[in-house]
Amino acid sequence: MPEPIIKLEDVWKTYQLGKTEVNALRGLSLEITPGAFVAIMGSSGSGKSTLLNMIGCLDFPTKGKVYLKGKDIEKMPESQLAQFRGKILGFVFQEFNLLPNLNAQQNVMLPMIFQKVALAERKERAERILEMVGLKDRILHQPSELSGGERQRVALARAFANDPEVIIADEPTGNLDSKTGKMIMETLTDFHKKQGKTMVVVTHDSKIAEYAEQIINIEDGQITKNHGTAKEYLWNN
Amino acid sequence: MEQLKEYFNISLRNIRTRALRSWLTILGIVIGVFLIISLLSLSEGLKSTINQQLQSLGGEMVMVMPGGDDDIMSAMMFGGSNLQKEDIEAIKKTDGVEQVLSMSYTGTVARYKNEAKNTAICGYDPWKEGLELLSFFQGWSLSGGRWPSKSNEILIGSQLATDIFSKKLTPGSEMVIKGKKFIVAGILNSLGNKQDDSMVYMDMEIYQNITGEKPGTAMYAMAKLIEGADENVVAEDIEKSLKETRKRRSGTDEDDFSVITSEKMGEIANTILGVIQFVIIAFASVAIVVGGIGIMNTMFTSVKERTKEIGIMKAIGATNSAVLQIFLFESGILGFIGGIGGTLLGSALAKGIELYGQVHPLFYFSASITPGLIAFGLLFSFGVGCLAGFFPARTAAKLKPVEALRRFE
Numbered sequence: 103m104p105e106p107i108i109k110l111e112d113v114w115k116t117y118q119l120g121k122t123e124v125n126a127l128r129g130l131s132l133e134i135t136p137g138a139f140v141a142i143m144g145s146s147g148s149g150k151s152t153l154l155n156m157i158g159c160l161d162f163p164t165k166g167k168v169y170l171k172g173k174d175i176e177k178m179p180e181s182q183l184a185q186f187r188g189k190i191l192g193f194v195f196q197e198f199n200l201l202p203n204l205n206a207q208q209n210v211m212l213p214m215i216f217q218k219v220a221l222a223e224r225k226e227r228a229e230r231i232l233e234m235v236g237l238k239d240r241i242l243h244q245p246s247e248l249s250g251g252e253r254q255r256v257a258l259a260r261a262f263a264n265d266p267e268v269i270i271a272d273e274p275t276g277n278l279d280s281k282t283g284k285m286i287m288e289t290l291t292d293f294h295k296k297q298g299k300t301m302v303v304v305t306h307d308s309k310i311a312e313y314a315e316q317i318i319n320i321e322d323g324q325i326t327k328n329h330g331t332a333k334e335y336l337w338n339n
Numbered sequence: 340m341e342q343l344k345e346y347f348n349i350s351l352r353n354i355r356t357r358a359l360r361s362w363l364t365i366l367g368i369v370i371g372v373f374l375i376i377s378l379l380s381l382s383e384g385l386k387s388t389i390n391q392q393l394q395s396l397g398g399e400m401v402m403v404m405p406g407g408d409d410d411i412m413s414a415m416m417f418g419g420s421n422l423q424k425e426d427i428e429a430i431k432k433t434d435g436v437e438q439v440l441s442m443s444y445t446g447t448v449a450r451y452k453n454e455a456k457n458t459a460i461c462g463y464d465p466w467k468e469g470l471e472l473l474s475f476f477q478g479w480s481l482s483g484g485r486w487p488s489k490s491n492e493i494l495i496g497s498q499l500a501t502d503i504f505s506k507k508l509t510p511g512s513e514m515v516i517k518g519k520k521f522i523v524a525g526i527l528n529s530l531g532n533k534q535d536d537s538m539v540y541m542d543m544e545i546y547q548n549i550t551g552e553k554p555g556t557a558m559y560a561m562a563k564l565i566e567g568a569d570e571n572v573v574a575e576d577i578e579k580s581l582k583e584t585r586k587r588r589s590g591t592d593e594d595d596f597s598v599i600t601s602e603k604m605g606e607i608a609n610t611i612l613g614v615i616q617f618v619i620i621a622f623a624s625v626a627i628v629v630g631g632i633g634i635m636n637t638m639f640t641s642v643k644e645r646t647k648e649i650g651i652m653k654a655i656g657a658t659n660s661a662v663l664q665i666f667l668f669e670s671g672i673l674g675f676i677g678g679i680g681g682t683l684l685g686s687a688l689a690k691g692i693e694l695y696g697q698v699h700p701l702f703y704f705s706a707s708i709t710p711g712l713i714a715f716g717l718l719f720s721f722g723v724g725c726l727a728g729f730f731p732a733r734t735a736a737k738l739k740p741v742e743a744l745r746r747f748e
Contacts, residue, residue, distance in 0.1 A: 187655070
């Protein structure tokens with residue numbers, strides 16, 4: 103068994119909502135092995151987005167430990183954690199989250215700036231990845247000039263920019279029609295299959311979960327089921 | 340370094356995206372720096388002009404004027420009791436004094452070609468030697484005509500010749516002052532201020548004759564010292580002998596005169612200018628602080644608006660220091676551009692006033708725009724920008740990525 107790339111150990115996350123405390127995650131443990139394709143499923147309010155924030159090192163647990171490549175993220179200096187986020191992880195968000203004042207190429211180049219990639223290489227890489235996601239002739243367009251599907255493909259390209267080990271996608275097809283959504287999922291699957299990258303996708307759509315090899319069900323901040331394969335999941339439901 | 344350039348470019352792009360607001364923020368700094376640069380260069384210029392004029396007075400002159408020592412300003416403006424004949428004699432007899440030039444002036448009506456205007460007339464005693472002294476030490480020179488040789492001949496200032504009467508006065512023109520006819524013998528070049536340039540200059544004897552001032556007295560006296568004499572020592576001696584003559588005359592030794600060396604005059608002028616400069620800097624500082632608050636406000640708004648953007652940048656690998664630098668650059672650039680604008684406008688205004696002063700003899704001075712002042716303006720505004728941007732930038736840098744991302748626009 104290879105060392106997990108992301109490991110959560112008895113993770114609790116408590117939010118203070120006015121006077122009441124809300125436990126978004128309650129003693130959740132999880133290991134994501136390199137090369138896995140994991141779908142995290144759950145209804146809204148189940149804690150799946152909180153879980154994704156933990157996996158993506160965007161947030162710290164209230165209690166428990168999160169390890170990224172064997173390192174406790176709370177013990178990492180901020181700058182190193184930021185470097186890790188940019189280099190090891192690639193994010194895809196439901197609402198694309200492109201920077202509106204940058205064109206497609208500049209958006210894809212941005213994570214490379216933070217990794218100190220030289221300008222010429224940045225340009226070349228951004229063009230290559232945008233071509234890969236089928237946006238060769240949209241390179242210089244602003245996000246406002248692109249359709250939803252095109253924007254999400256720019257976001258995919260941005261997530262691939264630093265050649266990360268893990269792609270973390272939060273409802274990547276949530277804002278797209280089914281046809282475009284399918285295209286996005288195929289691109290992700292392709293990336294996983296051809297390059298062996300680890301995928302973590304949060305979704306509430308069981309059709310999307312079909313692409314995954316492992317499905318994790320989450321309810322009230324706890325894992326209720328952890329299915330080895332998608333087929334097993336479908337069988338059981 | 341390479342990284343800083345990247346962040347700088349990102350900052351520039353952010354500024355361009357919010358062009359209107361950026362320009363308005365910059366305008367706040369422009370006004371502040373404009374005030375500082377124009378006022379400082381003008382007051383510096385004023386200082387050097389006054390110092391130049393004082394220097395032209397010569398280091399070997401001592402002035403005696405009516406009015407107490409502690410009240411020089413009002414004595415200069417309103418005058419006091421005249422110096423008496425024995426006072427002037429006492430000054431002449433003081434060791435170290437080579438020559439004494441006494442002087443009086445008053446306002447009166449002068450007529451030229453059926454036109455009557457208010458003007459000032461001034462008498463000098465001795466007249467002929469006095470003119471030599473004045474041309475040598477105060478730089479009097481003629482722009483036309485000749486030095487007067489007869490008692491009914493007068494000299495006039497450059498402005499009186501051209502600006503006061505509707506018709507120009509030329510050498511040989513006839514003027515009537517207090518019912519007496521005078522011939523303009525010569526016209527002086529500008530003496531550096533409007534007051535001196537619109538005067539009529541004549542022999543003290545004639546002056547006292549037409550004004551009714553007691554002969555032998557005078558408002559002021561200028562003592563030219565023997566070469567090598569210490570002006571401070573002579574000034575003290577003059578003061579002492581003046582006190583004695585007054586004691587003999589009135590029985591009191593109350594000081595109602597002041598003895599001023601050119602050095603002391605410079606000190607007085609510098610004190611006054613120092614106060615003026617202080618006030619100027621205080622006012623300009625208020626302007627720049629307001630400009631700085633403008634930058635801070637813009638940057639805080641910008642951080643609020645771009646919270647999500649900051650979250651995205653952090654999620655894709657931006658460190659706290661990267662975010663801090665991007666925002667600091669942004670506010671620094673706003674300040675710096677404001678500084679350039681303010682410095683340009685401020686220098687232009689100062690230069691404009693200087694040019695106006697050159698064509699117009701009303702006031703004459705040079706604006707002092709030094710490279711130091713320009714560098715100060717630019718660095719200062721950049722500094723104000725960075726300082727004002729520091730807190731907003733830190734707020735931005737400290738945002739947690741997850742919280743920043745959660746906020747929707």
